[in-house]
Amino acid sequence: MLHLPISRRKFLSQSLTAALAFPFSIAKTTLPNLIFSPPRRRLRDLGITIGALPTGKWNALTDVPGVKVGHCTRIEGDGDLVVGKGPIRTGVTVILPNDDIYRENLTAGRFVMNGNGEMTGMGSVDQRGLLQSPIFLTDTSNIGRVMNGAMSWFLKTYPEIGDRAPVPVPVVAETWGGFLHDSAGRHLDDTHVLAAINDAKSGPVQEGAIGGGTGMVCYDFKGGIGTASRVLPEAQGGYTIGVLVQTNHGDREQLLINGAPVGKEISDLQLGEGKKSKSIVLIGATNAPMIPAQLQRLCKRMAFGLARTGALSSHGSGDLLLFFSTGVKVKQDAMMTEIEIFNDEAITRMHQAAIEATEEAILNSLCMAETTVGINGNTAYALPIERLPAIMKKYGRAMK
């Protein structure tokens, strides 16, 4: 099995060089398409445009001012599963909604498209309509570990917690990574949670098999983290909507790209035997000032974006959605806060933005994820993006 003491991302970006330098070792791996496939590219860079609205600068969740995203990724070991040892294919992705979310809460709303999953810390969202925690994404078995790591960060950052201020419940959401990862072994602790937080930044967001998305599988291809954004015209407020997803859902034949039945057109590169479990976590953000009821409505439109990629939200899928607004800030100790709120009469365009950004974010996760070999040699193949132009042409979809 292939094993190199450098990060997978770095390795993959150098895969062609590596292939030339070590032709014999590469030839023995189970990653044939690694050598011949072109580098991963985002959907838009492939010439496929979703919807009509323009993107933000980075076409990412981080286009919403103040929002930061960080990852910590663990990819270690190859071969047979030995519980507690590996192979390890997991990580944590963190979204910092602002720089001080515990003391300066933001409005949030959630929606459950299909409940077979976990997103902790929803009591504050349900009862108060406020987000008071960073949002962490990881694999199912690591929920508790990441919650505890997040608690360590809370206690370190805010000395008032547990003394004269409420103990927050960290928002941690999951999808199942056990097809590729030693799930029972977990393999995350406080240090990884803190590493993800320290990695958080604005600007471009790394996508694919990274952070919480490391072990994920989507439409039976390699999935993971994807993101996209939309910007409304100045005349409509000029607000930004960003979406970040951790994709682990869907069956191959369901996959639609810009409406074209791509999944039906690609019958090879299948997953093979091994337990799979389907889920997707969708996180939206906007700087449009919105109350929780409006954000819940945007969550439902993210579900529409999910549907546009072909998903039917199967029973086993935890399809959980959360949307927050950086436009309404509520200080933790404020007696009263004067806020502005978005006009419902103009929200339809925001719906469109949420749908478009979600569809593109999901497809970006597929376009950017690299083929990944995990436990017992289980392989999730990258979506062969080089085949997309011919499929798009066949179904009359424009390419730029």
Added chain:
Amino acid sequence: MKNSITDVSGIQVGHFTLADGDIQTGVTAILPYPLSVRNRKLFIGSFASGNWNEWTGLQVAQDFGTFSSPIVLCNATTVGLAYDALISFGHEREEGLPIDNAWPPIVIGLDDGYLNDLRQRRVTHDEVLRTIKQANDSAVVCGSIGIGRGLCALGAKGGVGDASRLIKIGEKEYRLGVFIAANGGTGGRERNVIVPTSVTPSFVLVIATEAPLLPEQLRQLAEAALRGLEGMVNFHDTTQQLALAFSTSNTIDGAFEQRFQLFKERWYAPEQLSRVFAEAGICARAALQQAMEKAEAVTGRRGRLAAPLTHEELNKIFSNQ
């Protein structure tokens, strides 16, 4: 009858208590069925009131109306650790953590920070796991034990309590039990004393019944139990209130073994259930009485003392029961 939630067939409860200076806390685990039972889902309903009521596992519980996990109550900074222990528990039962075999975990965090130093997380993964595995069906020990160790309620030392009732629907007899973690509220004290209270006080009720109910009915049962405390406890001080109710009948067994199968369940007409709801309220009051009567004085963080209610105070609150 033991006048305990463990009168409901299959229910087991375990406590773990940690009392050491500034650390006055614990864990209580309520098992909906014995560990020997596998691949079973039960119906659940919930009712919450107050600013934030945090419990994990609610996505499945609210969307499907089912659960299969032990219900673990711990202090607010231990929730992640307790969740992780339940993940270990789930993996021991079945590698894939299916939702009819202990996943997702239900963990409820309580703020016991008046008496307990929440900034020290001294409860361990293994202690939570042991609490689950040592749960049994003997009468639940009440008062300052388990998660009850550091709780304060009604202006005095609070704790955990439980009670049970035999209820009749038509000719059928079913048992119903209520477990309470009393942590907040006012109404108990007349003297001008320092009132021990945490930053985010909360009352948590767990209601178990053998009556075959469906999720919507269980939500009503949860609400009815909580409303039973009205007039006895004043929640106006922002105390959170969370009630989870589940039925040990109307089980869904072996859902993963055969996909295309039907499950036989019973559906009582709403008018048949009014007595059940009334009894849940009575049972909740009895459980609170147990919690307050059995609570022992605890000295904890920063030398703070929480003393139990006096006999006179207890009589005044509970004498009408």
